[in-house]
Amino acid sequence: MAVLVYAESWSGSFKKATFEAVSYAAQLADKIGTEVIALTIANNNNSTQLGKYGVSKVFTIANDSLTTFNNQAYANAIIAAAESTGADTIVISNTNNGKAVAPIIAAKRGAALITNVLDLPSSLSPFTVKRKTFSSKAFAQYSTEATQKVISITPNAIGAIETNKSAATESFDYTATESDNRLSSVSVDKAKGKITLTEAEIVVSGGRGLKGAENWNMIEELAELLGAATACSKPVADIGWRPHGEHVGQTGIAINPELYIAIGISGAIQHLAGVNASKNIVVINTDAEAPFFKAADYGIIGDAFEVVPKLIEALKTYKINN
Amino acid sequence: MKILVCISHVPDTTSKINFTNNNTEFDSNGITFVINPYDEFGLTRAMQIKEATGATVTVINVGSASTEPTLRKALAIGADDAVRINAEPTDAAFVARLLADYAEEQNFDLIITGRESIDYNGGAVPGMLATYLDIPFVNACIGLELKGTKSTVIREIDGGKETLEGNLPMLLAGQKGLVEEKDLRIPAMRGIMMARKKPLIVIEAGEAVKQTSVLGFELPEAKAACTMIDADNVEQLVELLHSEAKVI
Numbered sequence: 001m002a003v004l005v006y007a008e009s010w011s012g013s014f015k016k017a018t019f020e021a022v023s024y025a026a027q028l029a030d031k032i033g034t035e036v037i038a039l040t041i042a043n044n045n046n047s048t049q050l051g052k053y054g055v056s057k058v059f060t061i062a063n064d065s066l067t068t069f070n071n072q073a074y075a076n077a078i079i080a081a082a083e084s085t086g087a088d089t090i091v092i093s094n095t096n097n098g099k100a101v102a103p104i105i106a107a108k109r110g111a112a113l114i115t116n117v118l119d120l121p122s123s124l125s126p127f128t129v130k131r132k133t134f135s136s137k138a139f140a141q142y143s144t145e146a147t148q149k150v151i152s153i154t155p156n157a158i159g160a161i162e163t164n165k166s167a168a169t170e171s172f173d174y175t176a177t178e179s180d181n182r183l184s185s186v187s188v189d190k191a192k193g194k195i196t197l198t199e200a201e202i203v204v205s206g207g208r209g210l211k212g213a214e215n216w217n218m219i220e221e222l223a224e225l226l227g228a229a230t231a232c233s234k235p236v237a238d239i240g241w242r243p244h245g246e247h248v249g250q251t252g253i254a255i256n257p258e259l260y261i262a263i264g265i266s267g268a269i270q271h272l273a274g275v276n277a278s279k280n281i282v283v284i285n286t287d288a289e290a291p292f293f294k295a296a297d298y299g300i301i302g303d304a305f306e307v308v309p310k311l312i313e314a315l316k317t318y319k320i321n322n
Numbered sequence: 323m324k325i326l327v328c329i330s331h332v333p334d335t336t337s338k339i340n341f342t343n344n345n346t347e348f349d350s351n352g353i354t355f356v357i358n359p360y361d362e363f364g365l366t367r368a369m370q371i372k373e374a375t376g377a378t379v380t381v382i383n384v385g386s387a388s389t390e391p392t393l394r395k396a397l398a399i400g401a402d403d404a405v406r407i408n409a410e411p412t413d414a415a416f417v418a419r420l421l422a423d424y425a426e427e428q429n430f431d432l433i434i435t436g437r438e439s440i441d442y443n444g445g446a447v448p449g450m451l452a453t454y455l456d457i458p459f460v461n462a463c464i465g466l467e468l469k470g471t472k473s474t475v476i477r478e479i480d481g482g483k484e485t486l487e488g489n490l491p492m493l494l495a496g497q498k499g500l501v502e503e504k505d506l507r508i509p510a511m512r513g514i515m516m517a518r519k520k521p522l523i524v525i526e527a528g529e530a531v532k533q534t535s536v537l538g539f540e541l542p543e544a545k546a547a548c549t550m551i552d553a554d555n556v557e558q559l560v561e562l563l564h565s566e567a568k569v570i
Contacts, residue, residue: 010480013376071459072458096479097480099445099461099462100460100462100477101446102446102449103448103450103452103453104450107418107450112415112533113414113415113533114534115443115444115446116443116444132444133441133539134339134348134440134442135440135441135443137339137540137541138341139539139542140537140539141539142536143535143536144535146533146534180454182458182489183368183460183475183485184456184487186484186486187485188479188484189482190479190483191482196480198480199480201569216542221407225549237498244482244499245478245482247485249430250335251360259563259569259570269336273335277542280563280567280569281545283548293548293550297545297546297549298548298552298562299548299551300551300559302553302555303357311559314559315560317557318560318570
């Protein structure tokens with residue numbers, strides 16, 4: 001009845017979403033009254049970091065066949081670890097890789113899969129948990145009677161809680177089979193030094209109000225100053241001013257950062273769906289009637305080309321003084 | 323080559339979401355239903371492959387009779403035939419099992435779905451279906467090129483993309499990028515006329531287990547009034563973000 005958490009690595013290191021999933025799993029295990037075990041694959045020897053987030057045991061797999069992410073092989077490795085520890089609940093972060101393994105694990109184990117989870121269960125019997133639905137326009141309470149569960153946690157929704165525990169590591173092995181390797185990775189093209197949108201604490205986003213791709217310099221400058229990721233509205237990605245990977249909204253990426261700054265975005269319902277879970281929203285728009293102001297915490301009616309440079313200056317001054 | 327495109331019947335993206343029956347059911351009153359936007363990219367890509375290779379394209383969904391106009395729309399866009407499995411799609415494992423039961427008998431070379439539906443957003447059916455059929459699964463697929471049975475696909479990863487190769491059959495859960503927005507097909511008059519004569523068969527749902535149930539829905543809390551800041555006083559915004567919102 002233990003809880004197993006897959007502690008995902010990116011290029012050998014953990015990211016915030018991993019610590020959140022581990023912390024969730026530790027709290028869940030505590031609630032159930034069982035132990036929590038973490039599994040890492042192709043991690044560069046920083047597995048003991050996970051102890052800080054409440055796990056006492058970390059299984060590490062360092063098999064050459066699993067150096068590159070492979071959803072079939074990783075799913076099977078996670079299943080093997082669950083079987084060996086008797087875990088019946090598997091916690092995964094709802095990242096792109098997490099989404100690529102979770103349904104495979106659930107289907108193979110006959111487990112109930114609940115994705116986009118936002119909170120610890122409100123009840124353990126039946127297991128009931130809150131998740132995002134209708135593209136963040138609503139929430140739903142999902143319940144399952146199944147013993148076997150796969151729970152996938154929305155990044156940035158729950159904080160990682162540090163404890164004073166420390167973790168012991170134990171090596172675990174799984175070798176990719178022929179069937180696991182039916183697809184092979186040819187190349188990985190990673191945007192360097194960029195903050196992942198779904199994980200970013202602050203997101204600075206631009207819309208059609210910015211009038212052209214050449215005007216994104218100030219968005220990028222503002223983002224860099226805040227340590228933020230950059231995003232855009234759907235029309236901006238469709239016109240090609242910004243890459244599709246930056247499109248936030250109902251049919252793009254759903255985000256829930258601490259702070260979302262929307263510049264030159266009117267706030268159509270499709271855009272709001274993807275961003276309204278942000279804890280604080282700042283809207284800068286020339287149009288006082290823009291619907292986005294109704295969903296915002298702070299608003300400035302003004303021309304982005306005047307307001308954003310002033311905001312950059314004000315933030316620089318703030319940084320010097322603090 | 324045989325291609326299966328799974329189609330979800332979902333509320334239009336501009337829909338205001340409301341619930342009924344003590345917040346336990348989606349209120350479809352006044353809602354326009356459409357082909358799930360993520361599925362449209364896959365359907366268009368399937369049309370392009372059909373035109374290039376002579377592949378046949380079957381569209382399928384799990385739903386009640388009310389979803390048939392959505393399947394007809396897919397036929398009008400160019401799919402050859404449509405299948406509706408008659409059941410309410412309330413659980414991912416249930417839906418995936420019903421789709422697998424049908425697909426298993428048909429030996430499709432390629433199955434394309436959306437990466438998730440914009441209503442329940444589970445993102446679970448594609449990977450479960452691929453696993454039940456024991457074929458490879460590519461999530462968040464943003465590119466597909468075929469050369470015979472060899473497939474080169476691109477998938478979105480956190481902060482980048484990855485190119486993969488493999489042989490058909492496989493299942494791709496697509497999104498924008500599989501084709502560009504501007505290339506999406508919409509039904510033309512001729513297509514709509516032809517769609518009326520194309521086969522749309524209805525299959526009764528077989529045995530499948532539901533793993534989850536929805537106890538209730540809730541809407542996000544309304545935001546308190548927005549604090550307006552003068553455009554000449556952006557320092558106030560910085561101060562509020564620091565002292566009130568505590569985000570910087």
